[in-house]
Amino acid sequence: xxxxxRSKSVATVAFxxxxxxxxxxxxxxxxxxxxxxxxxxxxxxxxxxxxxSEIMLQQTQVATVIDYFQRFLDAFPTIADLADADQxxxxxQWEGLGxxxxxxxxxxxxxLIVQQHDGRFPEDLQAIVALPxxxxxxxxxxxxxxxDVRAPILEANTIRLFCRxxxxxxxxxxxxxxxxLWALAxxxxxxxxxxxxxxxxxxxxxxxxxxxxxxxxxxxxxQLCPTRAAGLQDQIPIPSKKTVYEPLxxxxxxxxxxxxxxxxxxxxxxxxxxxxxxxxxxVRQPRGKAFAAEVVQRVAELTGQQVEVGEHLTTIKHGVTxxxxxxxxxxARWIDGTADRDDLRWVATHQxxxxxxxxxxxxxxxxxxxx
DNA sequence: AAGTCGGGGTG
DNA sequence: CACCCAGACTT
Numbered sequence: 371x372x373x374x375x376r377s378k379s380v381a382t383v384a385f386x387x388x389x390x391x392x393x394x395x396x397x398x399x400x401x402x403x404x405x406x407x408x409x410x411x412x413x414x415x416x417x418x419x420x421x422x423s424e425i426m427l428q429q430t431q432v433a434t435v436i437d438y439f440q441r442f443l444d445a446f447p448t449i450a451d452l453a454d455a456d457q458x459x460x461x462x463q464w465e466g467l468g469x470x471x472x473x474x475x476x477x478x479x480x481x482l483i484v485q486q487h488d489g490r491f492p493e494d495l496q497a498i499v500a501l502p503x504x505x506x507x508x509x510x511x512x513x514x515x516x517x518d519v520r521a522p523i524l525e526a527n528t529i530r531l532f533c534r535x536x537x538x539x540x541x542x543x544x545x546x547x548x549x550x551l552w553a554l555a556x557x558x559x560x561x562x563x564x565x566x567x568x569x570x571x572x573x574x575x576x577x578x579x580x581x582x583x584x585x586x587x588x589x590x591x592x593q594l595c596p597t598r599a600a601g602l603q604d605q606i607p608i609p610s611k612k613t614v615y616e617p618l619x620x621x622x623x624x625x626x627x628x629x630x631x632x633x634x635x636x637x638x639x640x641x642x643x644x645x646x647x648x649x650x651x652x653v654r655q656p657r658g659k660a661f662a663a664e665v666v667q668r669v670a671e672l673t674g675q676q677v678e679v680g681e682h683l684t685t686i687k688h689g690v691t692x693x694x695x696x697x698x699x700x701x702a703r704w705i706d707g708t709a710d711r712d713d714l715r716w717v718a719t720h721q722x723x724x725x726x727x728x729x730x731x732x733x734x735x736x737x738x739x740x741x
Numbered sequence: 742a743a744g745t746c747g748g749g750g751t752g
Numbered sequence: 753c754a755c756c757c758a759g760a761c762t763t
Contacts, residue, residue: 427758434749434757468747471761505760525758545742572758581756582752612755613744641746729748 383536383550385557386594394535394594395560395567401590402570405577407432410439412569417491417516418449424508425472432576438467450489453480458726461644466730470645475503493517506552515565522555523568524548527575533607534579534597543610619655621665622648624701625677630716633725637713642728649714665700 386394406412409432411423422442426435442463446452452460457477464473479501483489491512492498498509510521524532529542532551540547560567578589586598597606625632625648634649636642651668655661662679669677679700717725727734 424758429746429757429759430748431750431757466748468749469759471746472759475760503760507759511758523758526756527758569758576758609755611743 383538385554386535390594391558394558394591397590397594398570398574399563399566402566402573406569406573407577410436415516417512419443420512420516421491421504421508422476424511425476425503426467428472428508429469430467434467438463448489449480449483449491452477453484453489457644461726462723465645465726465728470642470728472503474644478502479504491516495521511568514568518563518565520559520561520564522552522559523571524552524555525572527572527579528555530581530607531571531575531579534584534595534603535591537596537600537602537606539606539608541610542607619653620650621653621661621668621700622650623665623669623677623679624648626701627716630718631722633715633717633727635713635715636728644726645728646715646717646725647728662700 411420414420423435423439426438426442445459445463446455455477457474460473460477461470464470467473482501483491487497492501493513495509495513498504498512499506504512507523507525510523513519513521514523529551532538532554533542536550536554538547538550542548542551558571574589574591578585582604584603586592586595586603589595589598592598597603623632632649633646636645636647638644649669651665653661653664653668655664665679666677669675715725722734
């Protein structure tokens with residue numbers, strides 16, 4: 371149990387004393403040497419590669435990122451390559467990852483680094499945080515992992531881990547909780563091996579101190595954990611408030627003609643800006659004749675074109691983005707020829723990979739082929 | 742402080 | 753289906 375040490379505490383929460391911290395660091399680092407997963411971004415100290423991995427890993431799970439990381443570095447091996455690339459090329463490497471603003475901001479940041487830092491990733495904290503898409507966590511991660519700078523981090527895994535190490539029963543996502551946990555991150559961080567230590571914290575949170583049913587038997591710091599001692603693993607951390615979403619029903623049309631598929635370019639102020647999407651709109655009915663009639667009318671309103679709507683085929687996603695969206699994909703055949711709009715384009719099926727889509731190419735090709 | 746981005750994985 | 757994920761940014 372952490373003893374009270376008021377001089378090193380924030381607000382009313384007692385931080386662990388020096389002896390506790392020493393044991394914690396030693397056990398964590400020893401455990402990490404034997405249990406660290408072999409992840410691609412752990413095989414390099416190149417700040418650019420680590421930067422790429424950290425941006426991709428923002429709100430995205432490790433298993434999802436691995437393939438994207440390799441392909442992205444193959445496509446853009448250096449900061450200069452990324453800066454020189456066309457934005458559509460960058461988005462194409464990102465398609466299916468989500469949070470596409472990350473890709474646009476990293477592209478922009480690469481150009482800033484070329485212009486302002488001679489193409490070398492800046493080593494100064496102020497300069498790093500000034501780059502678009504890099505906040506306090508990402509800056510700390512890059513600096514500690516690439517150069518072993520003593521910079522703390524706080525993210526999903528370590529928030530949960532720290533809540534349990536402090537038996538913290540307030541909402542850790544609120545301002546007070548964030549202030550306390552950032553202070554703890556700094557309090558625990560040793561002078562040396564900061565990159566290993568920060569990664570070990572995340573690894574422990576991810577692999578052992580999981581949200582539900584943490585594997586305390588395998589935990590290297592189980593004797594140091596007040597939450598385990600009290601048996602409160604399923605109550606700490608408490609769930610944070612969640613946004614309530616409006617239900618919204620959208621239809622996406624797979625409109626085909628002579629081996630071509632109709633796509634629409636999303637404008638700068640709408641969802642999936644800069645990406646290509648199937649013609650899509652909100653509907654009231656999820657299926658049936660009423661749905662078909664509604665689709666025909668909506669297409670006519672939006673494009674001035676007439677389509678025939680067949681039977682519904684596939685549900686490609688349920689529950690996306692800021693609204694709850696039930697997405698129903700229908701087959702249609704264009705009657706009046708190519709639309710007279712520059713945001714609509716017929717694309718050959720085998721050329722789909724040349725434009726960035728808002729879902730992964732794998733899912734699209736499956737949809738087209740099966741359709 | 743709350744809302745926005747968002748596809749994919751997990752139980 | 754509900755919940756979660758190596759967060760940052762805008763309002």
